Amino acid sequence: MSAFLCSDLHTCIVAQLAEKHGLSCDAVATTVGLRAMNNAALKARYDGPAETLAGLKKTMPQASLWLAAHNPSAHDNVVNCLDHQCSEGDYETQPLYPLMQTLKAKTKEAAKFWPESKIWSV
Secondary structure (H helix, E strand, O other): OOOOOOOHHHHHHHHHHHHHOOOOOOHHHHHHHHHHHHHHHHHHHHOOOOOOOOOHHHHHHHHHHHHHHOOHHHHHHHHHHHHHHOOOOOHHHOOOHHHHHHHHHHHHHHHOOOOOOOOOOO
């Protein structure tokens, strides 16, 4: 399996979805934690350096706009993509692993009556 670093926007979208579904009360802190998990997977796979988040002040509002413009099927796909990209190494022991698994279930449920989205990564 390969792993790639999801974009800042992608990570912010997933964090805001966690907040929307009542799994987080701080999307910024969740974004930072999700990036750490994505970095840990990349380190386990490729032993590469960690990548930091660029500008959350700009990216958080963009994530809100993206969420408003896309249906629950697209939301489910971006959650599943980040989950897949974090799955190398000791993913199951990461602090936000339970959040991601619950979020996957919630977005899957929300998407079940929507047409399938072709969006996978942002």
